[in-house]
Amino acid sequence: MTIRNRLTWLFLGVVAVLLLAVLAGVFALQESYTRREFRQRLRERAQVTGYIYLKKDEMRAEAFRDFEKKYLQSLNNEILQVYDDQMRVRFVAADHRVQLSDAILARIVASKELYFTLGPRQAVGIFYRDNQGDYIIVAAAENTYGDQRLEYLASIMGVVFVVSLLMIYLTGRGFAGRALAPIAALNDQVDRITAQDLHRRVDETPLRTSERDELTRLARTFNRLLARLETSFEGQRTFVRNASHELRTPLTASIGELQVLLARAREPAAYREGAASVLAELQQLKTLINNLLDMAQADAAGALTEEVRLDELLWEVRGALPPAQRGRVRVDLGPLPDDPAALEIVGHRALLARAVGNLVDNALKYSPAAAAVDLRLRCQAGGFRLEVADAGPGIAPDDLANVFQPFFRAADARGVVGHGVGLPLARRIVELHSGTLALQSDPGRGTVAEVWLPA
Numbered sequence: 001m002t003i004r005n006r007l008t009w010l011f012l013g014v015v016a017v018l019l020l021a022v023l024a025g026v027f028a029l030q031e032s033y034t035r036r037e038f039r040q041r042l043r044e045r046a047q048v049t050g051y052i053y054l055k056k057d058e059m060r061a062e063a064f065r066d067f068e069k070k071y072l073q074s075l076n077n078e079i080l081q082v083y084d085d086q087m088r089v090r091f092v093a094a095d096h097r098v099q100l101s102d103a104i105l106a107r108i109v110a111s112k113e114l115y116f117t118l119g120p121r122q123a124v125g126i127f128y129r130d131n132q133g134d135y136i137i138v139a140a141a142e143n144t145y146g147d148q149r150l151e152y153l154a155s156i157m158g159v160v161f162v163v164s165l166l167m168i169y170l171t172g173r174g175f176a177g178r179a180l181a182p183i184a185a186l187n188d189q190v191d192r193i194t195a196q197d198l199h200r201r202v203d204e205t206p207l208r209t210s211e212r213d214e215l216t217r218l219a220r221t222f223n224r225l226l227a228r229l230e231t232s233f234e235g236q237r238t239f240v241r242n243a244s245h246e247l248r249t250p251l252t253a254s255i256g257e258l259q260v261l262l263a264r265a266r267e268p269a270a271y272r273e274g275a276a277s278v279l280a281e282l283q284q285l286k287t288l289i290n291n292l293l294d295m296a297q298a299d300a301a302g303a304l305t306e307e308v309r310l311d312e313l314l315w316e317v318r319g320a321l322p323p324a325q326r327g328r329v330r331v332d333l334g335p336l337p338d339d340p341a342a343l344e345i346v347g348h349r350a351l352l353a354r355a356v357g358n359l360v361d362n363a364l365k366y367s368p369a370a371a372a373v374d375l376r377l378r379c380q381a382g383g384f385r386l387e388v389a390d391a392g393p394g395i396a397p398d399d400l401a402n403v404f405q406p407f408f409r410a411a412d413a414r415g416v417v418g419h420g421v422g423l424p425l426a427r428r429i430v431e432l433h434s435g436t437l438a439l440q441s442d443p444g445r446g447t448v449a450e451v452w453l454p455a
Contacts, residue, residue, distance in 0.1 A: 003183075004176045011172040016165055023157045030153055034146040035122075039115055041075070042124040046139035049080045050128040053091050054135065075141035077121060083136040090135070100125075100138060108136050182215045190222065198230040250285040254278045288421065304347045304433065310384055310453070311336065311343050314375055317356045325364050332376040342379070345453055347433045355429035355437075358422035359388040359449045366392035366447070383435075386451040394443035403439065 079098055082091035087105050098118060108114045108125035115124050123140035189202045202219045261274040311333050318329045337343065356375075363373040371391040378385045395403060404427050423439075426449075430437040434454055441447040 004173070004180055007176040007179075008169065008173045011176070012165065012169050015168050015172075016161075019161060019164055023161060027150075027154060027157060031150055034143070034150060038122060038143045038146050039124060042115075042122065042139045042141065043113070043126065045075065045078075045080070045141075046124055046126050046137045047128075049091075049139060050082065050126075050130075050135060050137040053082055054128070054130045054132060076144040077142040079118070079121065079123070079138070079140040081138040083138070085134040087136075098140070105136055108138075186215065186219060186222075193226070195233065198226055198233055201226060247285070247288065250281040250288075254281045254285075257281070306347060306349050307344045308347050308349045308352055309340065309343050310345065310377055310386070313349070313352060313356065314377060314386075317353055317360055318375065320353075320357065321360070321364075328364060328367075328371070329360060329373050329375055332374060334376065334378045337379060342455075343384075345384070345433070345455060347453075348429075351429045352433065355426040356386070356388070356451075358426045359451070362422055363388050363390035363392070363447070363449070366390055368392075383452055383454040386453065388449040388451075389446060390448075391446045394445060394447055395439065395441040396443060400439060400441055 080091070081089060081098075081100070083100075083105060084090050087102055089099075104114070104116065104125070109127055112127045113124070114126075115122070117123060118140045121140040121142050123138060125136060125138045128135045128137050186202060193200050193202075201223045257274050257278050261271060266274075314331050314333070318326060318331055321329065360373060360375060367373060367390040373391075374387070374389040376387040376389070378387075404424050427437045430451055430453070436452045438450050439447055440450060
């Protein structure tokens with residue numbers, strides 16, 4: 001069932017219940033009023049009957065006839081009875097076959113006024129005290145007019161209910177269609193957006209809604225989602241394009257070198273030189289593949305559950321360097337807390353070591369051969385700041401904004417062996433640990449990589 005139909009039927013059901021409750025309440029009030037009115041008429045009838053029957057001997061005949069003509073207009077199927085204190089019938093009008101039981105008469109005497117039913121008739125019995133003695137006066141009749149009036153009212157209410165439901169259904173369907181029109185327009189726009197044109201955005205103007213309307217907020221949220229998807233897709237395209245190029249280059253060079261070696265017989269020294277060249281290319285390919293795998297591992301890393309001491313991590317990174325490079329790295333831990341546990345964070349030790357190692361490796365590659373690289377750790381309020389400072393040529397301001405894009409190589413870095421994956425990988429790992437990685441570079445004076453990790 002569509003949302004329009006669901007809203008229409010829901011609206012119709014709610015209004016139908018409310019309308020039915022109102023009509024039922026009106027009918028119940030009218031029925032109660034009809035019953036009270038008829039009982040009052042019966043009571044007045046009984047009182048007038050008693051007055052005429054018991055007082056007529058004291059009235060002139062002409063006056064009695066006028067009184068009788070004025071007040072004793074009979075009701076439908078009417079019964080008028082008068083009983084004395086011995087429960088004997090003294091006066092009966094209409095049906096003589098109706099005889100009240102002693103129990104009912106006793107109840108009338110006890111309660112002074114009693115309403116009850118006699119078959120289809122409604123009846124009232126009153127205890128009437130006169131100077132001639134005590135009497136029981138009973139008046140009964142069928143409320144035909146009241147019943148017909150209630151039936152007529154019920155038929156009118158039934159017609160009103162059915163016609164109202166039909167009108168409510170049509171009105172609700174039109175209202176639901178109008179309310180959902182902006183959603184249909186939004187759906188049509190979204191349906192036209194494919195993976196090839198993620199640059200398109202949902203137009204908020206045709207929605208004709210207020211600035212704080214839910215549909216406007218939905219359109220804006222969807223536009224932000226499209227922007228993120230566009231960025232992600234563009235990054236994926238760039239990644240695939242650059243990765244294919246970087247993977248193809250060492251393979252092409254290795255295949256070409258081997259083809260040259262196999263073209264004709266050569267001296268052993270030439271074979272060794274060619275094999276060394278192929279080995280170097282394959283090592284570069286291995287490094288690239290390892291970086292790509294580490295990036296995938298960083299994206300798919302699960303829960304961070306290891307307790308990692310950052311001071312030990314820095315020494316591990318330094319110790320993993322080749323001996324020739326190890327002496328160039330100076331570790332500065334700064335003032336340390338008295339409790340060693342204060343240097344621990346919850347994370348992934350191998351990935352953190354890879355991130356810091358990539359930063360140190362970049363610093364070593366871009367620094368002069370004799371220059372030192374500083375690896376500093378500082379404990380601060382709420383977390384830790386880790387810095388890797390080199391003495392290299394620095395990064396141009398135009399390139400600084402792009403260095404975290406996979407496979408991006410700055411113009412000054414083209415002569416250094418690398419693939420442009422180390423910095424993006426380090427940033428992903430740091431962000432996985434809810435931290436930040438930023439570069440501060442002064443061209444000609446070096447670069448400082450700043451890592452912030454929350455405690």
